[in-house]
Amino acid sequence: MPEFMDVHTxxxxxxxxxxxxAHNADLAIQGEEGVDFKHAxxxxxxGMVFCLSEAPDAEAVQRIHERAGHPADSxxxxxxxx
Amino acid sequence: MPEFMDVHTxxxxxxxxxxxxAHNADLAIQGEEGVDFKHAxxxxxxGMVFCLSEAPDAEAVQRIHERAGHPADSxxxxxxxx
Structure with a gap:
């Protein structure tokens, strides 16, 4: 499974x-997109936040972050x- | 010991x-500044690179990265x- 580092400012x-x-809000729904947030x-x-995850693709990571209320900047x- | 995330572009x-x-070049000299690079x-x-470390301060992290030939951007x- 690919790994991703996403950045919030x-x-x-x-x-x-x-x-x-915020992390728990991701964890609560991440399974719906096959994402596994490992650490933040x-x-x-x-004001920088870095999140490491495993996911099918970057779009899946962003969908979870968006639904949890904190879209990533990158x-x-x-x-x-x- | 404080932890740091540094970013190279x-x-x-x-x-x-x-x-x-590059990582091994850091590891070879990191002890001279009390830095412990944990993962990259x-x-x-x-072209983004993220490095996680433990160090006395950010300046110690940068001194090792500079001496190893790859200063961090942030x-x-x-x-x-x-």
């Missing part, structure tokens, strides 16, 4: 509780890893 | 061998995770 001030709530990292100062397939 | 066409070589994800199409501290 504009999340300055995000709290652990806020990130967990957030920088409350810059989604990158990351087949090369070290 | 302009790496279009990066291969598994190229990423591993690359998208050969867009470095974000990511204390909030899910």
């Amino acid at each position: 504009g999340m300055a001030g995000i709290t652990p509780e806020g990130l967990l709530e 990292w957030a920088d409350p100062e810059s 989604i990158y397939q990351v087949p090369v890893q070290a | 302009g790496m279009a066409g990066i291969t598994p061998e190229g990423l591993l070589e 994800w690359a998208d050969p199409e867009s 470095i974000y501290q990511v204390p909030v995770q899910a």
Whole structure:
């Protein structure tokens, strides 16, 4: 299954509780698109959030993020890893 | 130890061998700055590379990346995770 890193901007001030709530909203519906969100990292100062997932394609990742209320700004397939 | 996600751009066409070589160049000297690079994800199409590390501060991350020949474009501290 391909892996993706997606990026959200504009999340300055995000709290652990806020990130967990957003992440759980993804997890609650991800199975409907065959997506598996594995981890999320957030920088409350810059407002950047990075989400790692496995999914059939980038569009599936975005559909889940959109339905959960937080569309990604960019989604990158990351087949090369070290 | 704080964690950081750093972002490199302009790496279009990066291969598994190229990423591993770059990652290993970081690993070879990271101890001199107390940095621990944990994983790197690359998208050969867009040229984006994301590196996750633990480090004393963002400047230490950048010093290692610079000395290894691939300075990051952006470095974000990511204390909030899910």
